[in-house]
Amino acid sequence: MLPQIVITDFIDDDLQVERDILLGVADVRALNAHSESELQGQIEQAAAIMMYHNLSLSAATIDRLQDCRLIVRCGVGFDNVDRVRARQRGIPVANVPDYGTEEVADSAIAMALSLARGVHFYNQRLRHTPDPWEYRVAAPIHRLRDRVFAVVGLGRIGTATALRAKACGMTVRFYDPYKPDGYDKALGVERVESLQTLLAEAQILSVHCPLTPETHHMINAESLSWMPRGGYLVNTARGAVVELGAVTEALRSGQLAGAAIDVLPDEPPTADNVLLAAWRDPQHPAHERLIINPHSAFYSEEGLIDMRRKGSQACLRAITGKPLRNIVN
Structure with missing residues (x-):
């Protein structure tokens, strides 16, 4: 046998x-x-x-x-x-x-660009409120070149994402305390020594770290408050790295101008998921400023x-x- x-x-x-x-x-x-x-x-x-x-x-x-x-x-x-x-x-x-290194990195960049260029917001807003039919409904939108693209976790996927962001002309910085020295020089990106330093100038934050006791809810209300107002969050890593209630509140307050979430702590999500409730509510800012995918970034x-x-x-x-x-x- x-x-x-x-x-x-x-x-x-x-x-x-x-x-x-x-x-x-x-x-x-x-x-x-x-x-x-x-x-x-x-x-x-x-x-x-x-x-x-x-x-x-x-x-x-x-x-x-x-x-x-x-x-x-x-x-x-x-x-x-x-x-x-x-x-x-x-x-x-x-x-x-x-x-799935390429697929997840492609998805992370696709989500980031859809948020930062207003593609998702225009699509959502004009479907339900077609007037005024003009670009100002999503203002302010800024040129990607020289915007700070922040990466948490410079592993295989984080590296692939960083290179894609760099190709778009963005200034790429990363925080990864376990990454040996020299990768910043090899890749042409900037290393910072703390999460707070990374987030202080992060206009787009892309999460690529594993879920460990150290990273559980690493992105929370406090850490999101370190970001410049009106930034964007992308999570294609693990759901519990990000505290969903904090994202919901940051979207409501305008601290985040948008978020894209591919992974959730519980999959499929439970009925009481606060982020999905806001996403489905036409009266909540998350309805137009949040992208949710069903843990599909890996897929091709x-x-x-x-x-x-x-x-x-x-x-x-x-x-x-x-x-x-x-x-x-």
Whole structure:
């Protein structure tokens, strides 16, 4: 009997991508679960687990695994798996850090430009209030060249986003206390030593850091108050890095002229999500100044295949005893 690879969530097709790579080495099964409770009795015998972002793997589930050689998070973020408990059980946890770098960076820049050039605001305002039919309804809009584009987290995606912003003529600055020295020189961007220093002149803020206890609600009412009034926020990283209530209030007060959010703390969002309530309210400024996407910045047809292929290759290495890559625990 071949070892079993279990895909916990997100994938529900014929699994041809995975089976082409694991043919003759392992059987592949997809659960398409939407909660951790649905995994009960389904993954205990798995030799490797591929997971996406629709659910979490807690210590309770990890403790039921009997012979698991790898848990691979088929994506960049890995906050939805208990890496510490997996390590204690001797189970490596890996991610796929390079599958959607271009897509997320493209989405971040697309969102930033749509906000900063008034594209989204014009589209929303003139649909419901067609008069006056002129440019002044979105004023003031400023030239992109020399505007300060601030990046939190200069990893792969942060770097790709910074280079795109630089190509638009913006002044790019970043804050990343874990980035070794010299990347600012190599990329032609400016490094700052604190988040407050970064935000003090940030006209566009783009978030690209992982979710950790240190970054949880890093962007909050206080940090947003450090920004110049009328700036823009883009988050394509992790939902809980940004405190949603603070964004709602900043849009209402005008501290933020706009925001674009691809990721939320709970997905799909709950009915009491304060930001979505404001977004859906025609009387709230967020109705015209907020872009929300359903955690889709990663998506392209090519990127989706990359994610699945790279996750399957990680499982292949684990099953065949080859050195593992991108271990995060």
